[in-house]
Amino acid sequence: MSKFNVVKFVTGNVVPVSEQHSRDDAGKEIGVAVRGEGEQSDSEESTSQEAQAGVQGIEAMTSVWSRSHLIAAYVMIWCIYFLNTIEQASTGALTPYVTSSFEEHSLTATTSIMSSIIGGLVQLPLSKVLDIWGRPQGYAFMSFLLTMGLVMMAACNNVQTYAAAQVFYWVGYNGLNYCITIFVADTSSLKNRSLMFAYASSPYIITVWVGGPIANWFLAHSTFRWAFGMWAILTPFITMPLWFLFMYNVRKAEKMGLMPKRESGRTTRASIKYYAIEFDIAGILILAGGLALFLLPFSLYSYQSNGWKSPMIIAMLVVGFVLLICFPLYEKFIAPKTFIPFQLLTDRTVLGAYILAAVLFVEFYIWDSYFGSFLQVVDNLTITEASYVANVYSIGSCFFAIIVGVLIRWTGRFKWLALYFGVPLTILGVGLMIKFRQPNENVGFIVMCQIFIAFSGGTLVICEQMAAMAAASHQYVAVVLAVEGMFSNIGGAIGSTVAAAIWTATFKPNLEMYLPDMPEANITAIYGDLTTQLSYEWGSSERDGIIKAYGESQKVMLIASTAVLALAVIAVAVWRDIRVKDFKQTKGMVV
Structure with a gap:
């Protein structure tokens, strides 16, 4: 399950009204409904009308x-x-x-x-x-x-x-x-x-x-x-x-x-561009590349004659680290x-x-x-x-x-x-x-x-x-x-x-x-x-x-x-x- 999170201890059943409003405002901005401890949901019926086709x-x-x-x-x-x-x-x-x-x-x-x-x-x-x-x-x-x-x-x-x-x-x-x-x-x-x-x-x-x-x-x-x-x-x-x-x-x-209904009216080229944006292909490639290049050297360095000094190992670590830094910046400021x-x-x-x-x-x-x-x-x-x-x-x-x-x-x-x-x-x-x-x-x-x-x-x-x-x-x-x-x-x-x-x-x-x-x-x-x-x-x-x-x-x-x-x-x-x-x-x- 193969398949396997820090601050102060928080308890209680009541969320301050101001905190609920701030969460609700954030939720509207991205379409995410977030809830407090005892908050009753009364909007589930309406959310389906705005949900994507699969939902x-x-x-x-x-x-x-x-x-x-x-x-x-x-x-x-x-x-x-x-x-x-x-x-x-x-x-x-x-x-x-x-x-x-x-x-x-x-x-x-x-x-x-x-x-x-x-x-x-x-x-x-x-x-x-x-x-x-x-x-x-x-x-x-x-x-x-x-x-x-x-x-x-x-x-x-x-x-x-x-x-x-x-x-x-x-x-x-x-x-x-x-x-x-x-x-x-x-x-x-x-x-x-x-x-x-x-x-x-x-x-x-x-x-x-x-x-x-x-x-x-x-x-x-x-x-x-x-x-x-x-x-x-x-x-x-x-x-x-x-x-x-x-x-x-x-x-x-x-x-x-x-x-x-699923008729988009888009051309093939427009559909490719649309799904590339929807699936955030660029962001996924940046993250996957960064993680792979940064993590793999830790288990591969012993197979290089110069170990950690190997140019390939150094290059993988540097490029991987740079890509990992770029990912949140891309997601925050560039990704559509x-x-x-x-x-x-x-x-x-x-x-x-x-x-x-x-x-x-x-x-x-x-x-x-x-x-x-x-x-x-x-x-x-x-x-x-x-x-x-x-x-x-x-x-x-x-x-x-x-x-x-x-x-x-x-x-x-x-x-x-x-x-x-x-x-x-x-x-x-x-x-x-x-x-x-x-x-x-x-x-x-x-x-x-x-x-x-x-x-x-x-x-x-x-x-x-x-x-x-x-x-x-x-x-x-x-x-x-x-x-x-x-x-x-x-x-x-x-x-x-x-x-x-x-x-x-x-x-x-x-x-x-x-x-x-x-x-x-x-x-x-x-x-x-x-x-x-x-x-x-x-x-x-x-x-x-x-x-x-x-x-x-x-x-x-x-x-x-x-x-x-x-x-x-x-x-x-x-x-x-x-x-x-x-x-x-x-x-x-x-x-």
């Missing part, structure tokens, strides 16, 4: 479909998540073996940096596709990209091609999940939405037990290529029935005259239309939710990037056993998210859950791993820490999404969740970058320190290949040296993760205590 389209669809179609849609959503979670668990377990097959195990985290950046940014233009063209169109395109990424991973012949395939895969995977998330938001009331989100992700409770054995079977009896190929075949068969249900009801709404309204980001609840999303993904990817390899090398677990431990987070977070959904529906509030339970428990779980994720420690203590992190993660992910959505009207749900997804994935990219930088800077020197008699060529082979690490017999001096090297590198990663979590406390504290029972945000036949 009007989904409201028309929910007005004409039957209860049986609503139930069928949610059953299909569960099945899609069921397939995708097995697929993601099994393919994720194979990643170290894919990079190791090209003798580039140290690039395990690096392969996810670009995919995390682009996978997060794609939700911004995708939100526009959903709002301008419609939900079914965006959903079908993401299903295609997910399938294409799996095909490319099955056919890859080097780590560069695999990294490119990961971009297609994660764009499609994140995009498909995003489309489903928006669909759930479109078809559920605000008070029930957290429970519906938890329902949609509940397959993780079952499927994490299956991903590891599937990966293990393919490694033992076939190759990783056939594993990717199998999922490439299954994906369209599972995802497309929901699209057909969408389109059936869209056509029904069109026949009843409920769908908005922006994806990230600055007035929306000034709302403390929305901004706090975004910062929390980024922080959770930063800290998660720092300690998780080499977790599977650690469990196999240091704790001597099989790939299946390692997958079970690594996926405790998925099981626990998805199980506890259901409890959180029930509590939010019952109490009508979410801030207290995040502030008094979620954040403290995350800090406790990650902090304890500094002690327990070391050589000669019982793996049961690692599982205990994972359970703490899982329960807190299931709480915080649901609460952060509710915070962002509760502060906006229905027509802006897609964009606020898109920006939340962008912050999450950029956080994941930063976390992967930090993990790769720590690994690159510490693991090989640690190997040289704990294996002083080992030839340099063997050290290099161990550094670059998980299979080589596992080839040394358990209990041998070589394996013990590798284990000690892992322990030292992991300790640095976990200390960094724990330090980052300090930001989460402030990010949640600034939220308004919004009562979600008070709002009607959707129309038609909804949950």
Whole structure:
């Protein structure tokens, strides 16, 4: 959830009238409705007339479909998540073996940096596709990209091609999940939405037990290529029935005259210019380029003969930094239309939710990037056993998210859950791993820490999404969740970058320190290949040296993760205590 915010403590149920007016004025300026703690929404009926075609389209669809179609849609959503979670668990377990097959195990985290950046940014233009063209169109395109990424991973012949395939895969995977998330938001009331989100992700409770054995079977009896190929075949068969249900009801709404007219009268050239502006293509390219150029050198510098002094590394850092500086300036002063309204980001609840999303993904990817390899090398677990431990987070977070959904529906509030339970428990779980994720420690203590992190993660992910959505009207749900997804994935990219930088800077020197008699060529082979690490017999001096090297590198990663979590406390504290029972945000036949 794979898929993972600072000021003074704020409480109370009443927002000063002057503050409400200032937020309302800002909202009118950009078309965003922002709400106070106890503020009742009475304008939802009118906002639909001003909403974009995709929003009007989904409201028309929910007005004409039957209860049986609503139930069928949610059953299909569960099945899609069921397939995708097995697929993601099994393919994720194979990643170290894919990079190791090209003798580039140290690039395990690096392969996810670009995919995390682009996978997060794609939700911004995708939100526009959903709002301008419609939900079914965006959903079908993401299903295609997910399938294409799996095909490319099955056919890859080097780590560069695999990294490119990961971009297609994660764009499609994140995009498909995003489309489903928006669909759930479109078809559920605000008070029930957290429970519906938890329902949609509940397959993780079952499927994490299956991903590891599937990966293990393919490694033992076939190759990783056939594993990717199998999922490439299954994906369209599972995802497309929901699209057909969408389109059936869209056509029904069109026949009843409920769908908005879409005749623009523009020429082809005018349409290209129009959509380039609507999707803020220039802004996305500046941001994506800046993030990629600035983050990648931290994991690639060790492959240059001059290290940090390499002209290529220096150029990437400088150009990337300049582009990152240029992005907010471009958005503020030049862009004809922006994806990230600055007035929306000034709302403390929305901004706090975004910062929390980024922080959770930063800290998660720092300690998780080499977790599977650690469990196999240091704790001597099989790939299946390692997958079970690594996926405790998925099981626990998805199980506890259901409890959180029930509590939010019952109490009508979410801030207290995040502030008094979620954040403290995350800090406790990650902090304890500094002690327990070391050589000669019982793996049961690692599982205990994972359970703490899982329960807190299931709480915080649901609460952060509710915070962002509760502060906006229905027509802006897609964009606020898109920006939340962008912050999450950029956080994941930063976390992967930090993990790769720590690994690159510490693991090989640690190997040289704990294996002083080992030839340099063997050290290099161990550094670059998980299979080589596992080839040394358990209990041998070589394996013990590798284990000690892992322990030292992991300790640095976990200390960094724990330090980052300090930001989460402030990010949640600034939220308004919004009562979600008070709002009607959707129309038609909804949950």
